[in-house]
Amino acid sequence: MKKKLLTLALLLVLVLSGCVKTKSEVETEGKGDDGKGGLNEKVQIEVLGMGSGEEDLNIVRDQLIKNGFDVKLNIQPDYGTFSSQKDAGNFDLALSSWTTVTGNPDYAVRALFKSDGANSLFKDSIVDELIDQASRETADEYTKTYKQLEQQLVTEKAFIAPLYNSYKAQGVNKKVLNPDSVRLAKSRAIPWETIDFKDAAQRTTEPLVTQQAIGDLTSLDPIKGNDGSINTLNTNMYVRLVNLTDEDEVVSDGSLSYNYAMAEGNSDYYFLLRDDINFASVSNEKATDTGERVGAEDVVFSLERAKDKDSVPDHRTYSLHERIKSAEIVTDLSELKNAKQSGSEETILESLENGIDTKLSKIVDSKTEADNSKGNYQVVKVTTTEPFPQVLNYLAHQSAGIVSEKQVKSINTYDVASFNIDKDIPYGDQRTVTEGATYNNHLYASGPYILVKKNDYQADFVKNPGYRTGSDFEPKISNITVRFIDDSDSALSALRNGEIHLFNGVPETKYDLVEKDDNLLLQKSDSNAVTYLQFNTAGRKVSESENLRKAVLFSINQDEFLNYYQGNKKKAYSTVSPLVDTGNELVADSDKVKEFMDAYHKE
Template identity: 65%
Template structure:
């Protein structure tokens, strides 16, 4: 993936390129356009970016063919796109979302629930359905998510789905061992497993990766939830749990040896390992601070993760709003007396495959000694049964930060914070070459960011991250090269200028497959592209008939044809995770009907 976490993407130019496949050219569409009965076509402004002109061309042609007049508002980059979106200068915004936590609640809560981190929707019915679905599993969950999709898409048409993407990863296998490069369905790319074919190069040569966005939202994991920092923060901060490549919640490669769920599905326990220290940067090198990534840091990190007012411009609090308490367990009998659903005690589950049996649970990191049976255990509770909390803990915003490092930097009052005056932990300027450079990061993960410029970001291995285990990072140095254009990135891959390209364009798969120096990997993804209707100040904001006319103008088969079968039909952002049985079918008769109903009210 180039994971698209909230990447609102689209594109075109004034001289739009005619598309191939079954998609008609602009002139063809104009000939076939359906004029409304009054002779006045509804005018729709489509907002997008210049990076994906194919999608906006298809949307434009489909709307034009169905009787709309289309205006294009095309921005050169994500920053200017976001500014236009925030200003409300659109009827439709081409948007996309990847559920990087692997659970359906994340696919909707932040996007469509009132007050969500990225939500423009305020609908009590939608809110209720999201909350009800989040507590269910199995067939009951499927039925509730079907109700949600019916309301969100078909009844109220807040979005119009376009497609589900697959993942296509290109590897410069002439140098890098493709067997060591993972391609997870949801989580960000894991760097620590990657190795050169010649392992001697692991300590002498940098691994060169790729990212399109060079402006980083924040290196504080709770202050960003987008494609600029998701992979970077995932590799810089360890979490209590991880997602496997197929979206199972696992302790592998995390801060926990094991985790246990009490039978009430409201209490979750994690036994922590003692072989990870925070790393800081001195003289462009990673230095072991000697500060253990401890239960105290876990409590601090998750308390601020769920508190909207913990930091200025908190971007991820809704992800963790179902955490009620985070505490350190200090009485081992509290683990012995609590049962799990399968009848074992929490202590039994936590005790599996540890360096030594749990003899004592300790409150202070100073008393931790796993080899002697002294462990820290963290307990998290939720106000209602909510097993999806584990998926959220695997999200990059669940990354564990250093209480000492963060509080040393964030000395300002949050309510009076001024970005022109104050420096916040993780500010991009503090790691950017030049006068503002003052790297204060403390990394709990396998790598730490040393510095960046407009060309690339440089990371080095955390020397105190699970040293001597299979999770110790293989390569000492990672450079993330910023290349906005995907075709240019593919050329860089073919030339060996980058070693891994996470998002090979669907139309260029044959290029990778035909290059003897490259290896192509393919996987399903949770990435969904859709049209977001403007909720304020436009006719689409108030007319459900107009929104439904747009919805039924969308023919997903044309997108799938253009992408040579490498896209899948979608209904909502839930589609890759839950098969609700619903399907969107383009219907020009319904479009005419809804346009007429809309015009009758004007």
């Protein structure tokens, strides 16, 4: 009996071994050898990221390990701890992302890659030169320059390793909102004034409830912030000289100007201002029309402070506007008659008058004298330090929002050099709108909405009663509530159960949930958000060795990212990829990895 069983067991094993493949058999069938690290020791790469990027980090880790690296993950729970780790230099690769909110390629490279940029990662004279050259060129010319720039940046030096370009996806509750009124733009933040309920009777009775992730607002002074906490809010609180369309073209629609024109030489820009926008303020939790018009004086004041590094403490956006030389009110009509538009025989005046009802009879100095119906207009001229057509994109950015000269000067009475955040309260400080003892709302909004109050959970906005009353651009919905919901899964749940009506940022892996839901509509568009790996440029092995950086670069397989995100990402080569089609593509190549690793070990 025992013997029989034993032979049976042996037989079973034999049969099994006949039809089962072992791992090494499969591997030798697939590839010749798997001599990954070879004789050399594995190089350890420390990858830094945030908890929210856990999936990307895992894919990078997997790809690096499969190419023979040893990977250490450094996952930080939030942006604060992430930045402090990054500042301390505790990384070889940092998972970073960049969104070009102005929609122009210069912004996509200047701050990150220029030696003197605000978020500069490294210093390279060829890169600097190429960035400056491209900025002077028009759209037709700069494609080649940006291609060269990308090659220097990625192929030659491997300063960054690109991962992917994201889509923007927005979930809309179509049972409550009219989905056609909800815009989804490639670069700019969503404008609230066009959004309408399905049932117009709800405009005054129901609030529109939307969402954003960060509830700690950097500053409600447009020039003092450029991040996710205030971009949408400030965009809707301050009007600008021009706007971007959903496809990133610069237009006057929904802005303070009727028309704009670029004069010959690409250095002078003229804007014909409207007279139907008043500043709003808040009293007793209601918006009131201050009666003060948004005029050329405010425009000049706003742009002058935007370009001046020392106009406020913590000026976070002057690098966007540093190429504005001056902004002034035009008082001489003949200047407009004489100047020609760039690349055209039309005069500036003709171009500015294009499509308006009452032609210009007089241009006035003071905003109180402007009366468009009588032909009295205000015109602002912006001059750049050098020919720079992309300045218009910067003027469409929220940081170029128009603030009230009178109000800001009356609040910002402190001395900039000796500013003390504990004693001085600057214009737009979030403490002044936060419920509680410090509440003292001093905001003057030139845009369609004004912030009434906020707490840790939400911010309440009401419409500006003096904003283009009676026109198509008059805000439709009276009250808007912005919920602060940090986690995208929670926000999605809130959208699905009707708690919020609008959610920008549906995660890629959850598109089908929104699409399947009868109450919801998924709006999807391209975006300028690029995720990339940034190499540490000081004090690490990867900072010293180009070969090591390239070995890491060629380990990155963008196809796997696309697979993971179920095709809801696009390939990218650098931060300009979504804006300029340069034709560069990163192809993973394990042979090149080996080659560069060998070269690295010989160094």
